[in-house]
Amino acid sequence: MVIGAGAAGLMCAATAAYQGHRVLVLDHANKAGKKILMSGGGRCNFTNLNTAPEHFISANPHFCKSALKRYSPWHFVELIERHGIEHVEKAPGQLFCAESAKEILGVLLTECEWAGAEIRLNTAIRQVRQTARGFGLTTSAGVIQCAKLVVACGGLSIPTMGASGFGYQLAEQFGLSVLPTRAGLVPFTLQPEDKAWLTQLSGISTEVVARAAEAAFAEPMLITHRGLSGPAMLQVSSFWTPGQPVTVDWLPQLDDPFALLIEERRAHPNRGLERWLRQYFSQRLAAALVDQFGWQGILQQFSNERLATVAGTLKGWAFKPSGTEGYRTAEVTLGGVDTDAISSKNFAVKEVPGLHFIGEVLDVTGQLGGFNFQWAWACGWCTGMAL
Numbered sequence: 023m024v025i026g027a028g029a030a031g032l033m034c035a036a037t038a039a040y041q042g043h044r045v046l047v048l049d050h051a052n053k054a055g056k057k058i059l060m061s062g063g064g065r066c067n068f069t070n071l072n073t074a075p076e077h078f079i080s081a082n083p084h085f086c087k088s089a090l091k092r093y094s095p096w097h098f099v100e101l102i103e104r105h106g107i108e109h110v111e112k113a114p115g116q117l118f119c120a121e122s123a124k125e126i127l128g129v130l131l132t133e134c135e136w137a138g139a140e141i142r143l144n145t146a147i148r149q150v151r152q153t154a155r156g157f158g159l160t161t162s163a164g165v166i167q168c169a170k171l172v173v174a175c176g177g178l179s180i181p182t183m184g185a186s187g188f189g190y191q192l193a194e195q196f197g198l199s200v201l202p203t204r205a206g207l208v209p210f211t212l213q214p215e216d217k218a219w220l221t222q223l224s225g226i227s228t229e230v231v232a233r234a235a236e237a238a239f240a241e242p243m244l245i246t247h248r249g250l251s252g253p254a255m256l257q258v259s260s261f262w263t264p265g266q267p268v269t270v271d272w273l274p275q276l277d278d279p280f281a282l283l284i285e286e287r288r289a290h291p292n293r294g295l296e297r298w299l300r301q302y303f304s305q306r307l308a309a310a311l312v313d314q315f316g317w318q319g320i321l322q323q324f325s326n327e328r329l330a331t332v333a334g335t336l337k338g339w340a341f342k343p344s345g346t347e348g349y350r351t352a353e354v355t356l357g358g359v360d361t362d363a364i365s366s367k368n369f370a371v372k373e374v375p376g377l378h379f380i381g382e383v384l385d386v387t388g389q390l391g392g393f394n395f396q397w398a399w400a401c402g403w404c405t406g407m408a409l
């Protein structure tokens with residue numbers, strides 16, 4: 023039995039059914055794979071060809087290695103190509119459906135059907151008990167017995183898509199520890215002083231290097247009417263600790279803007295700084311930077327020290343987010359079921375025979391770029407093969 027008809031659960035169900043097991047997937051939602059459908063802007067970034075353990079955050083960075091090695095991105099590509107699904111590489115390694123995320127869900131549902139795995143939706147699970155023959159589940163459709171139970175009910179992100187803390191609850195019930203959870207790959211909200219100037223620029227996207235703690239990502243940053251988003255911000259949000267700053271290099275393409283500013287002042291002493299900034303930013307953003315940081319006036323009025331401050335601000339503007347948008351919009355949940363008690367080969371709970379945890383419910387979280395689905399496929403497949 024598999025709880026959760028999401029990415030990991032469906033992959034596990036089809037794989038186990040092909041091994042000859044009778045498989046039943048239960049999900050409380052009215053539709054399977056809702057997150058697959060909404061992923062990658064409707065095109066599903068279903069894997070990343072550059073998947074490697076360093077793209078995952080976990081208290082045990084070694085835990086993900088075995089499954090990722092055994093089920094590689096190429097295995098998944100081979101699967102979808104067998105179903106005739108076309109894909110495109112949007113950024114290096116990042117594979118998306120050429121048409122629609124529906125196709126990925128279609129592949130998984132077809133595989134479940136061909137293999138004979140049954141999926142029951144709209145089924146709430148009220149209680150799980152360990153029995154002499156395995157597990158007894160009290161559900162909204164009556165009591166169901168199974169010899170083996172795979173928990174694939176995901177994390178807390180996007181509750182409106184069926185996310186619940188049920189997997190963590192089950193883990194605790196069986197004596198496993200659950201590491202503190204928090205929203206990851208999520209936009210930042212801003213303190214009032216930053217919100218005042220930035221949100222007027224809503225819709226502007228610019229290439230930056232964003233940093234939080236030890237992590238740095240060279241990606242676009244998107245200014246929204248609520249705060250800062252875009253890949254750069256989503257990536258660093260997974261490494262950010264509340265109260266700590268995030269740093270933005272607005273000019274990652276320039277190693278030494280100070281030298282260029284000195285040269286600009288020499289060549290065009292009567293020009294304003296905005297004109298120089300417009301080589302790199304839209305007019306609106308250039309004007310807003312001048313206003314916000316008090317960089318008005320012509321360049322000959324700028325001392326070397328002031329130009330150094332301009333260069334320093336552009337290369338390392340630090341802001342303290344007021345928080346994040348939280349689970350409401352987060353792509354993933356950091357933390358989760360502690361991997362210490364789980365086998366990295368077959369995802370079995372070492373102390374509870376027949377019980378497995380897979381996918382996002384575990385304390386393994388990928389960076390942006392298709393890594394989270396690759397993790398779901400890999401641990402779903404390894405578990406399905408091992409049941």
Ligand code: FDA
Nearest residue numbers: 026028029030050061062067176184188381382392394395
């Ligand atoms: P998943 O969340 O997929 O499935 C869990 C299932 O369990 C759901 O069907 C849910 O209804 C069910 N469930 C929960 N509680 C239950 C209960 N109490 N009883 C019964 N059933 C229950 N990743 C990536 O690699 N590329 C991408 O492009 C994106 N894009 C993206 C966009 C958005 C908007 C989000 C929110 C997320 C992404 N992700 C992503 C992340 C990716 O969707 C996520 O990591 C995987 O779906 C996790 O797979 P799981 O199977 O573990 O959980």
